[in-house]
Amino acid sequence: MPRQPTPKSEATRARILSAALDVFRKRGFAEATMREIAATAGVAVGAAYYYFDSKDAFVMAFYDHAQTEMFPALDRVLTESRTLEQRLRGLIELKFQTFAPNRALMAALSAHIDPGYPLSPFSAATAPIRERDIAFFARAVADSGVRLPPSILPYLPRLLWFYQMGLMLYWVYDRSPRQANTHLLFEKTMRMMLFALKFSGLPLLRPLFRPAGELLKALYGDIRA
């Protein structure tokens, strides 16, 4: 890998990544071979490995790139809406739209849940990407007027990120026409979540929120609001 990327090497890298995505779209991730990718890019196999650590790394590079591209649009969603519902709908629908052309590719990423695997969305290696993403949900919560017990509120951004990951996971493998099932899942669970949030302050529901707060504290540590 270059220490100080020159425009030339940057271009080669881009060409190889682009070739990889082409081949992935043409053959599917599993069926695509590194040899074909290299040939498409007009380069030797070794060159592909000079710029990318592994075949999986292409997917990560794609994800990283897509996330950066999405930044302005995500930002717009957040500034142009106020309620948590509007913001969540905006964020999540935007992601679906953005990834839609490469939906099948995302499956290659989702395939690794193991936090020990570097490319897993839960690994230490992907922490920067993850935290950057969670920050958007933190902004979605801020000033939105959500009321929640203080034992849970600080964890809400992370929980929402997790919720969205679950949706994406379902979406990636959703074979219903136009992924209608995913949208149904989104719609109904969103409704349920918003209802639950509305009544979260009710003393009656304390037996529900107390263990939740204890659990979050134990798993994620003590986060202040």
Add this chain to the structure above:
Amino acid sequence: MPRQPTPKSEATRARILSAALDVFRKRGFAEATMREIAATAGVAVGAAYYYFDSKDAFVMAFYDHAQTEMFPALDRVLTESRTLEQRLRGLIELKFQTFAPNRALMAALSAHIDPGYPLSPFSAATAPIRERDIAFFARAVADSGVRLPPSILPYLPRLLWFYQMGLMLYWVYDRSPRQANTHLLFEKTMRMMLFALKFSGLPLLRPLFRPAGELLKALYGDIRA
């Protein structure tokens, strides 16, 4: 594969499977090679493939075997307890105990969420195993006195199975000492779930259970109680 398994071929198959599990435990699933497995079983690589379709198939065979072994104990749990809480605790804790010695191996199974992948817990190919498993949760629900809106009750066994799958997934990758985090997750979420079940009939909570019922009906079809 033999049409009518003779005792001899059955023994060879068992020897190879046992060798595979040995090597998996010694090296971990990913690091274990088919060549070493075959060598350990005192057989050529081809023989391993004569009895097992793939390296992954060993894990499935192990799971299948373990599930069968567990049968009587699971049955005992169900007959010897009555409340849903006791039964769920019994079932799930028994599973953890049974799989504990091969916890790392289970990761190889959990790695495939793709329902299109034959060995996925959600694939068509594993439907028999899955349904057999869900049947236990159906028994856990029956006569337990759980009250739930009729739009949801029929789906409860499936939902509980899903809950347990989630727990297992977390458990498989849980690096906390003695998997303490998993047990905490189990404890707290169980408490929350039981509380939610208790008040599920309250008219106040209809906005929570109505969309849930609609969603389940759309995703899983109309199931009668």
Add this chain to the structure above:
DNA sequence: TTCTTTTTTTGAACATGTTCAAAATTGAAA
């Protein structure tokens, strides 16, 4: 320009999951 160091590129070699044609073995029929 010429020499030296760094970056980039190459492609053969390697490891490993999987396949398959051929050989060996088994079991039953004659």
Add this chain to the structure above:
DNA sequence: TTTCAATTTTGAACATGTTCAAAAAAAGAA
């Protein structure tokens, strides 16, 4: 017992992700 088909076993060959020593190209220093 001999013969023949089915079952089982073998191990070389194959495909593909990955590595790496060597070659080529580029960048700097003289």
